[in-house]
Each structure stands twice: as C-alpha cells, then as structure tokens.
Amino acid sequence: MGPFDFxxxxxxxxxxxxxxxxxxxxxxxxxxxxxxxxxxxxxxxQTEGLPQPACHRGCPSCCxxxxxxxxxxxxxxxxxxxxIHATPAGAAINLPKRIxxxxxxxxGLGERQxxxxxxxxxxxxxxVCIVHPVRPLACRGHVSFDRAACVRAAAGRDIEVPVSEPxxxxxxxxxxxxxxxxxxxxxxxxxxxxxxxxxxxLDTKDRRAAWAQGSxxxxxxxxxxxxxxxxxxxxxxxxxx
Ligand code: SF4
Numbered sequence: 001m002g003p004f005d006f007x008x009x010x011x012x013x014x015x016x017x018x019x020x021x022x023x024x025x026x027x028x029x030x031x032x033x034x035x036x037x038x039x040x041x042x043x044x045x046q047t048e049g050l051p052q053p054a055c056h057r058g059c060p061s062c063c064x065x066x067x068x069x070x071x072x073x074x075x076x077x078x079x080x081x082x083x084i085h086a087t088p089a090g091a092a093i094n095l096p097k098r099i100x101x102x103x104x105x106x107x108g109l110g111e112r113q114x115x116x117x118x119x120x121x122x123x124x125x126x127x128v129c130i131v132h133p134v135r136p137l138a139c140r141g142h143v144s145f146d147r148a149a150c151v152r153a154a155a156g157r158d159i160e161v162p163v164s165e166p167x168x169x170x171x172x173x174x175x176x177x178x179x180x181x182x183x184x185x186x187x188x189x190x191x192x193x194x195x196x197x198x199x200x201x202l203d204t205k206d207r208r209a210a211w212a213q214g215s216x217x218x219x220x221x222x223x224x225x226x227x228x229x230x231x232x233x234x235x236x237x238x239x240x241x
Pocket of ligand 1: 135139
C-alpha cells in the first residue's frame with residue numbers, strides 16, 4: 001500500500017471511531033489507543049533490517065525538546081496524571097506542580113529556543129519517563145540510532161541528533177491522519193505544546209467536554225503551525241491517487 005492509500009486508510013479508521021460517538025473519555029481512549037496501536041504495529045515493518053535503536057530505559061537525553069501533541073493525547077495524559085496524583089506516592093511527586101513549574105520556564109518558546117534552554121520534561125524522574133505508557137506520538141517517533149550523538153546533545157555540545165526517519169515518518173502519518181479526522185468531525189485538530197496544554201487540561205475537567213463539543217479548549221496551538229497550509233495538505237492527501 002502506498003503512503004497516500006495508507007494515509008486514507010488511517011484517516012477513515014479515525015473517522016469511524018469519531019462517527020460511532022461516545023462519551024468524551026471513551027472517545028479520547030479509543031482515538032489514542034488506535035494511534036499508539038497503529039504506530040507500534042507498523043514500526044516493526046518499517047524498520048526491518050535497520051540497526052536496533054540506541055534509545056533505552058533510563059536515557060532521557062532527548063526529553064528536553066519541545067513536545068507537541070493533539071488534544072486527545074493531552075487529555076489522555078491529564079487523566080493518567082490524575083490517577084498518579086491520587087496515590088500517596090504520586091501526591092508526593094506532585095506532577096501538576098512540576099508541570100506548572102516547567103511551563104513557567106518554557107511558555108511561548110519555539111523549538112530552537114527550547115533546544116537551547118534544555119529544560120527537562122516534567123515527567124522525567126530519576127532518568128525515567130513516568131508516563132511512558134501514555135507518552136505522545138511525538139515521543140514515540142523520536143528515536144536515535146546514534147548513542148554518541150545523543151550524549152553530545154545531552155551535554156549541550158551538539159544541537160542536531162540524527163533521528164530515525166521511519167519513526168519520524170510513521171509518527172507524522174498517524175498523527176496527521178488523526179488530525180485530519182478530527183477536522184472532518186468539526187473538532188479542534190491542532191497541535192499543542194505539552195506543558196502549556198497540560199496546565200489547561202488539569203485546570204478543569206470541563207475542557208475535555210468542551211473539546212468534544214467542538215471548542216478549541218486547549219488553545220493556542222503552537223505558534224509555528226500553519227493551520228491553513230496543513231488543512232490544504234490534508235485535502236490533497238485525501239483526494240490524491
Ligand atoms: S513525555 Fe516522557 S518520553 Fe516524552 S519528553 Fe516527557 S519524559 Fe520524555
């Protein structure tokens with residue numbers, strides 16, 4: 001199957017989930033589960049014959065980059081954070097406070113400014129991502145084959161790390177297919193910066209319901225996102241043969 005057919009198949013799958021209708025929490029679970037399943041199921045095929053990624057548990061060297069995510073991914077994470085925070089150990093970690101602190105440092109910064117700032121993601125704890133099962137597609141799709149380059153970048157000696165193209169492309173396809181389906185359903189389909197959107201999503205559960213009714217309750221989207229150009233690309237991808 002070519003990339004255009006693949007995109008349309010993914011898009012149609014997400015449209016089907018949205019058309020089936022469900023309570024906001026269920027809808028968010030279904031959309032994100034589908035995204036993560038599609039990514040995991042296809043990445044093995046796409047990377048066949050390539051070396052093993054250098055990424056491993058306990059290496060958060062790239063977890064200082066700006067992370068962007070769709071509204072369903074943000075709301076899924078917010079729910080997961082709530083579950084962690086409801087436990088005694090989770091309350092001691094106090095993720096909402098860590099996110100608010102990280103957001104104060106990163107708010108409004110572009111990708112390159114974030115690279116220079118090197119502010120760690122609030123979810124890194126003793127070198128491990130504590131939201132790993134629900135980490136956004138952006139994190140799943142950022143994979144390096146070059147451990148030495150990652151170490152140099154973590155030490156601030158390098159700004160560019162060669163990342164795996166198959167991971168990057170598949171993440172892009174799955175994410176944009178989800179966005180395209182959200183747009184077709186009349187829902188907010190932009191990409192949001194992780195820290196700032198989570199501060200909003202954790203603020204009140206109403207934002208989840210408002211998003212499911214068509215409001216852009218996590219606005220603003222990241223500043224360098226050209227929504228009109230993206231919409232035109234979706235339309236082209238859906239009609240191209
Ligand atoms: S969510 Fe997890 S994987 Fe993604 S940047 Fe944060 S710590 Fe790293």
